[in-house]
Amino acid sequence: MKTIALLCYQNFQILDLTGPMEVFHQLNTLDKPTYRIKVISEPGGLVTASNGLQVATQKWSSLRDCHTLVVIGGVGIEHAVSNKNFLRFIQRHTSRVERMVSVCSGSLALAAAGSLSGKSATSHWRYIARLSELDTSIRIEPDAIYIEDGKVFTSAGVTAGMDLALALVERDSSRQAAMKIARNLVMAYRRDGGQSQYSEKLRAQQCDDDVLSDVCLYIQDNLQRDLRVEVLARRCAMSSRNFSRKFTRIMKCSPGQYVEQRRIERAKDLLNNKSIALKALVEQCGYQNLDVFRRAFYRNVGVSAAAYQKRFGPGATLQQDLGVER
Known part of the structure; x- marks a missing residue:
């Protein structure tokens, strides 16, 4: 099984977490068990989303193996990237994981950690300028729903994280499984147009x-x-x-x-x-x-x-x- 770790912090965006998480969970229940899903944070315990909902997380120090690390976006991202431990954690895992993923403004953390240097990337349209400020070497695709460059994947705002998760499911399982999940969640298998x-x-x-x-x-x-x-x-x-x-x-x-x-x-x-x-x-x-x-x-x-x-x-x-x- 592939371990998918979703990295949270105080004031993260709840849909950035639960949207992709539900897509991954759907594959486990509708097709066959493929993912071991973990929600992590630095301290572990309850972490509060920007809408006030609290989510139980595991300490990131407990993460022993990880296939895909997903950095969640949210209004708390600027405070998160000022945390040196947060950036070091991302830097260490960029070289270790098979896939490094960001949802929405989570791309700012990847940029601040140097994980996007010289790569193509996208983000929520509100954060495009900030992304460029953090690393001028990033080739930004402002209209993309999601971008793949090597093993790094970035997605646009909020629900685009589900689009990216569905694309990863197709890669890890099959087109038929991805289409089944899209129908079950009443979402587009492939969304027309850009953000x-x-x-x-x-x-x-x-x-x-x-x-x-x-x-x-x-x-x-x-x-x-x-x-x-x-x-x-x-x-x-x-x-x-x-x-x-x-x-x-x-x-x-x-x-x-x-x-x-x-x-x-x-x-x-x-x-x-x-x-x-x-x-x-x-x-x-x-x-x-x-x-x-x-x-x-x-x-x-x-x-x-x-x-x-x-x-x-x-x-x-x-x-x-x-x-x-x-």
């Missing part, structure tokens, strides 16, 4: 200006339509000049830049998750011209769409004329 599709909609909904909030949501849901500034301004009953000025001031980018960013995010989602014909991809993203799409994608992502899909896609190859690496 930006959720964070951007939330960003639009939380905008203090109701008019701009509505137009941002309209853009997100109508990328195939005409989204020129004058069209959006008419929806807001404003002149193009006033609309552009207000939008740029509040959203910190121009309307044109916002539309382009949302369209490129849609393109990345399609490339990540589907085998799609070139013409359909361009049309679904709201582009009428292949060359315009190609330039916009490279400008925003830094590689061609073909190169992006080769790295992150499901294995299918786009038509050759989509573009080449420049």
Whole structure:
């Protein structure tokens, strides 16, 4: 059996723990016993989550063998990474375990311990900037649900930990077992899209200006339509000049830049998750011209769409004329 140790601290996020833990437990009960699951902390005993729930843990000094170490995220992570013993524990086990995993802001602990140096990683969208501050050598993938680089796995916010746990279950057992667990937990076997599709909609909904909030949501849901500034301004009953000025001031980018960013995010989602014909991809993203799409994608992502899909896609190859690496 594989020992999975989930590392906690005061004010951890309870779903970061219980979400992946339940996925692992499901494999033990629905398929065959595969994991020995342990919840650990430095002192052992009861550890309090950020919502006040207390969880019984074992002392980390009692951990004798460990296949996978999972570092849980939460609002207490900054205090945890200031603890030298906490970082030393992660450093020691980075070289010992078969897999080092972080959920949400748990990636900050891996970064502070040096476990992510020179590696690709992701985190909750709120912690991306902080992750970069801790180790500038990390190749950050801000839109990914989860990232694998060697034996280190990082995941985005909260429920993304369950997505990653499901992927690990598939690796340790079978695709059929992972699909059975996904059905039982009423979750996607493989989630479509990246975390930006959720964070951007939330960003639009939380905008203090109701008019701009509505137009941002309209853009997100109508990328195939005409989204020129004058069209959006008419929806807001404003002149193009006033609309552009207000939008740029509040959203910190121009309307044109916002539309382009949302369209490129849609393109990345399609490339990540589907085998799609070139013409359909361009049309679904709201582009009428292949060359315009190609330039916009490279400008925003830094590689061609073909190169992006080769790295992150499901294995299918786009038509050759989509573009080449420049």
